[in-house]
Amino acid sequence: xxxxxxxxxxxxxxxxxxxxxxxxxxxxxxxxxxxxxxxxxxxxxxxxxxxxxxxxxxxxxxxxxxxxxxxxxxxxxxxxxxxxxxxxxxxxxxxxxxxxxxxxxxxxxxxxxxxxxxxxxxxxxxxxxxxxxxxxxxxxxxxxxxxxxxxxxxxxxxxxxxxxxxxxxxxxxxxxxxxxxxxxxxxxxxxxxxxxxxxxxxxxxxxxxxxxxxxxxxxxxxxxxxxxxxxxxxxxxxxxxxxxxxxxxxxxxxxxxxx
Amino acid sequence: xxxxxxxxxxxxxxxxxxxxxxxxxxxxxxxxxxxxxxxxxxxxxxxxxxxxxxxxxxxxxxxxxxxxxxxxxxxxxxxxxxxxxxxxxxxxxxxxxxxxxxxxxxxxxxxxxxxxxxxxxxxxxxxxxxxxxxxxxxxxxxxxxxxxxxxxxxxxxxxxxxxxxxxxxxxxxxxxxxxxxxxxxxxxxxxxxxxxxxxxxxxxxxxxxxxxxxxxxxxxxxxxxxxxxxxxxxxxxxxxxxxxxxxxxxxxxxxxxxxxxxxxxxxxxxxxxxxxxxxxxxxxxxxxxxxxxxxxxxxxxxxxxxxxxxxxxxxxxxxxxx
Numbered sequence: 001x002x003x004x005x006x007x008x009x010x011x012x013x014x015x016x017x018x019x020x021x022x023x024x025x026x027x028x029x030x031x032x033x034x035x036x037x038x039x040x041x042x043x044x045x046x047x048x049x050x051x052x053x054x055x056x057x058x059x060x061x062x063x064x065x066x067x068x069x070x071x072x073x074x075x076x077x078x079x080x081x082x083x084x085x086x087x088x089x090x091x092x093x094x095x096x097x098x099x100x101x102x103x104x105x106x107x108x109x110x111x112x113x114x115x116x117x118x119x120x121x122x123x124x125x126x127x128x129x130x131x132x133x134x135x136x137x138x139x140x141x142x143x144x145x146x147x148x149x150x151x152x153x154x155x156x157x158x159x160x161x162x163x164x165x166x167x168x169x170x171x172x173x174x175x176x177x178x179x180x181x182x183x184x185x186x187x188x189x190x191x192x193x194x195x196x197x198x199x200x201x202x203x204x205x206x207x208x209x210x211x212x213x214x215x216x217x218x219x220x221x222x223x224x225x226x227x228x229x230x231x232x233x234x235x236x237x238x239x240x241x242x243x244x245x246x247x248x249x250x251x252x253x254x255x256x257x258x259x
Numbered sequence: 260x261x262x263x264x265x266x267x268x269x270x271x272x273x274x275x276x277x278x279x280x281x282x283x284x285x286x287x288x289x290x291x292x293x294x295x296x297x298x299x300x301x302x303x304x305x306x307x308x309x310x311x312x313x314x315x316x317x318x319x320x321x322x323x324x325x326x327x328x329x330x331x332x333x334x335x336x337x338x339x340x341x342x343x344x345x346x347x348x349x350x351x352x353x354x355x356x357x358x359x360x361x362x363x364x365x366x367x368x369x370x371x372x373x374x375x376x377x378x379x380x381x382x383x384x385x386x387x388x389x390x391x392x393x394x395x396x397x398x399x400x401x402x403x404x405x406x407x408x409x410x411x412x413x414x415x416x417x418x419x420x421x422x423x424x425x426x427x428x429x430x431x432x433x434x435x436x437x438x439x440x441x442x443x444x445x446x447x448x449x450x451x452x453x454x455x456x457x458x459x460x461x462x463x464x465x466x467x468x469x470x471x472x473x474x475x476x477x478x479x480x481x482x483x484x485x486x487x488x489x490x491x492x493x494x495x496x497x498x499x500x501x502x503x504x505x506x507x508x509x510x511x512x513x514x515x516x517x518x519x520x521x522x523x524x525x526x527x528x529x530x531x532x533x534x535x536x537x538x539x540x541x542x543x544x545x546x547x548x549x550x551x552x553x554x555x556x557x558x559x560x561x562x563x564x565x566x567x568x569x570x571x572x573x574x575x576x577x578x579x580x581x
Binding site for chain 2: 252
């Protein structure tokens, strides 16, 4: 069984994020790392391929600038190879444009299953995987907290408002996984060394037959017209607990007429 | 461009349309002359009264989905309406699990862009959307510059739901077309997690716990305090991911948005992901041992101290009052 895992390389979420003052898009010029949300899909893919007794986990990522460091992290976890769609024209691409690029790359691989995170940590649009599924004519199951493959069927426990649903879908399908679906492994030293020589196929949008007008900020059909600082909450009172902290909370609750 | 018609996805639940769809009907009423709703289910027509009361004049009924996951079939039903020439200026979709699926499918089907995580919509020579970014530190205003209808995915509690007193909506069948493989995901069984007390969405008091609790076994302190305050128990993503509590308790970007009168954050550092889901609370009380925890920047009352001393003392004091 071959599994494509869509992974995003993002600015380190621990560093303060900024918007580019000209384009109002997230500044992604610094070093990019593997989105932590995607490590769950990579791990899930590796476990499903193992359980199926054969096949490959193939990573798929898209960037404007040839960045591969996040892909190397996921290769070090055990993925066999990666496809990187890299093209300057991709800067500022919206969710649907991204989906068109990913779908075109997935068509070349014809996988049994496509995995992705429910949403990225930096953009959190959360629609791209389902848009990919629609463009590929595949069923999709989002918010998976458990995934198993049984022959040509994928079985998923899908989160709901009230609990979870048991859902099944024929393959090929797109499944998005939540954090917590599996515990991602840490890349071993051996894995990190092996990842250095694993193949990364780099494609331009032209290689995928996609016209530049479909992607980038020009193809986005949506724009940011204003960015401003949000209204701040009035500064509160911060006190050190000297054994009396709970009484301060009681007084606050009394003043708010909660008790 | 004036806005004439807006559709709102009225996602059905066992107790009527999901509350955020009533919020969206209310918002749509203030923006467009005609507001219409789309719903589904074995008895979608029973929602005609509820959506009519909030301003929808027509309810498009996609019917019983036969156990299918709603994303693909509902997007298919809406796309059929649009392709037949019935074209609204905008489609408002609740930011729920199924709502996001519908939005993604519909966007790809109609080749229309989608804006998500919307927390406000206004008409300023065309619809403008508001988005909170960087944990609510900054607000972004955005707009579509392509053809209609734009697809707008809106977070819960972005608007207050107010009935208009309208008559029940006219029910119009909007059958699901044959969609082939895309519509082949089926729900085999549903599991509902038991809950006592008010829901996170509705509670006037929410008590949430985070990593600072130190272990799953201490979450019962959060539940005990929530019960004493007649509130609901919430959680940070960190402890949900760690498996201490079920996902249904999660407050934040990927969980629930809450706006209670009082929000108590216990041992929660205040990651961006969490702040987005609770920053709109009227009053915030935080207890954390780290004086630099970001949660204190939004707290009305912050206690820097050991949760395992403050929380039991607070519970005991409240118990002795009742």
